[in-house]
Amino acid sequence: MPxxxxxxRGNEVRELQKLLLKWGYNPGPIDGIFGARTEQAVLQFQRDHGLAADGIVGPLTWGALQSQQPGYQMYTIQAGDTFYKIALRFQISLSSLLAANLxxxxxxxxxxxxIRIPLPGPGPEPGLTRVVTGWLPYWVQSLAFQSVQNHPEIFRSISPFWYVMTPSGEVLNLPNAEDSTLLSYTTSRGIKVFPLITNSFDSDLISTVLNNPLLRQRHVQNIVNKLLQMNYPGIDINYENLYVRxxxxxxxxxxxxKAALSALGKLLIVSVHAKTDSTGAWSGSEAHDYAGIGQxxxxxRVMGYDFHWQGSGxxxxxxxxxxxxxxxxxxxTIPRNKIELGVPVYGYDWPQDQTATSVTYATAVARANQYNVPIISDTLLGPHYTYINASGVHHEVWFVDALYFGTLLDLVNKYDLRGICIWHLGAEDPRIYETIRAKF
Incomplete structure (x- = not known):
């Protein structure tokens, strides 16, 4: 190697970046460009392996990088860290962590x-029995990311809203896309990032691409290019409100x-509208063919929410x-080991005869306290209450707390599903994480 x-620049740099990432060092995007972040990763690798720390990848550094598969990844100590907390976070024994850091x-x-974090060996992974992941909307990304940072041991992966398709098949960045802090954090903790691509709920937009084979292939290739550039393990396709045709x-x-991603060892996630039969309650759900998509x-990811929505009663x-x-x-219609239930953690506040506004758990509880009204607990429907504001308008609020969240997890267990995807992180009752531990 040169x-x-x-x-x-070039393919050799791309190979270098992949090797650094495999060893647990974050070189930034896998883009074939030897920039400052790649240099810092090389320097740290060299220091950790007793090499001359000059940032230059010559024969000795190449040899170390290409030696046997690493048995550990690197982790940077944060404020408040102890070996005990780190062992719990990475679901390893304290003795193995101490042994790796003599x-x-x-x-x-x-x-x-x-410090070094031993990688898990063969056999079943300890910890939760089901996959827990979550969506991070770009408009509240900092808040949603905080939920991940507060509970890194819970999340197997996350899906930030980072991309949008175009009528020409391109993949454009949304605000806050490819956030380096988020990527560095998740890499250090073994949390996979499956970014989401949206069609912005635009029926015509996706229809234009689907009905033109050349545009469709261009779109597939642009998705592949993005995964290769950023070294993502896969993608979440969130194309909603399709025409039935x-x-x-x-x-x-x-x-x-799927054919294109399989050739690269990447995973394909597809989010679909919830329905109780092949047709569903509206055109968007009918347009999602569970059997074909599931195969x-x-x-x-079955979005199991919005039975009542902003525009309904x-x-x-x-x-x-x-x-x-x-x-x-x-x-x-879909193999159960492929299904993740999209679980809500938010709420809606409906003014009488008007469109609802979305509320977080914290906002819903604070509003009940503000108007001094009792919250009615219901394990089958979710907590709710009514109030009259200062203008005399009657409001009705429905939301999700940890108790009702547990009811939904019971259904995941009943049907023995792969796991859940939370919509959306940052809006939740903080007690849901204890519920997840108890149920999963």
């Missing part, structure tokens, strides 16, 4: 210090994308009997 240094005094850890073409697109995709966002019926239909 000697590489800052400013180098010579380091666990009572004298320094912020910024790097595009039902079969959407399956063709999913099949074509092609690696994971199908007030009521439960995800009634337990409806979610039960949704899952009964889903497992009849």
């Amino acid at each position: 000697t590489l240094r800052r400013g180098s 010579g380091i005094d666990p009572n004298q850890l320094q912020i910024g210090q790097q 595009d039902r079969e073409l959407f399956v063709v697109f999913v099949q074509e994308l 092609a995709a690696d994971v199908v 007030p009521g439960s966002i995800a009634p337990a009997d409806w979610v039960d019926a949704v899952l009964a239909y889903a497992v009849s």
Whole structure:
């Protein structure tokens, strides 16, 4: 391999970046450009392996990088860290963590210090029995990311809203896309990032691409290019509100994308509208062919919420009997080990005869306290209450708390699904994480 240094470009740099990432060092995007972040990763690798720390990748550094598969990843000590907390976070034994860091005094850890985290060996992974992941909307990304940082041991992966498709098949960045802090954090903790691509709920937009084979192939290739550039393990396709006439073409697109991703070892996740039969309650749900999508995709996320929505009358966002019926239909058409239930953690506040506004758990509880009204607890429908504001307008509020969240997790267990995806992180009752531990 050629000697590489800052400013180098090409496939050899891309290979270098992949090796650094495999060893647990974050070189930034896998883009074939030897920039400052790649140089810092090289320097740290060299220091950790007793090499001359010059940032230049010559024969000795290449040899170390290409030696046997690393048995550990690197982790940078943060404020408040202890070996005990780190062992819990990465679901490893304290003794294995100490053994991997001989010579380091666990009572004298320094912020910024790097330690080794043993990688899990063969066999079943400890911890939760089901996958827990979550969506991070770009408009509240900082808040949603905080939920991940507060509970890194819970999340197997996350899906930030980072991309949007165009009528020409391009993949454009949304605000806050490719956030380096988020990527560095998740890499250090073994949390996979499956970014989401949206069609902005635009029926015409996705229809234009689906009905033109050249645009469809261009879109597939642009998705592939993005995954290669950023070294993502896969993608979440969130194309909603399709025309019913595009039902079969959407399956063709999913099949074509899956073929392209499989060749690269990447995973394909597809999010679908909830329904209790093949037709569903509206055109968007009918346009999602569960059987066709479920056969092609690696994971199908069934969005089990908005039974009552902003434009409807007030009521439960995800009634337990409806979610039960949704899952009964889903497992009849999709392998259950591919299904993740999209679980709500938000709420709606409906002014009388008006469109609702979305509220977080904290806002819903604070509003009840503000108007001094009791919250009615309901394990099958979710908590709710009514109030009259200062203008005399009657309001009805429905939301999700940890108790009702647990009811939905019981249904996931009942149907033995792969796991859940939370919509959306940052809006939740903080007690749901204890519920997840108890149920999963």
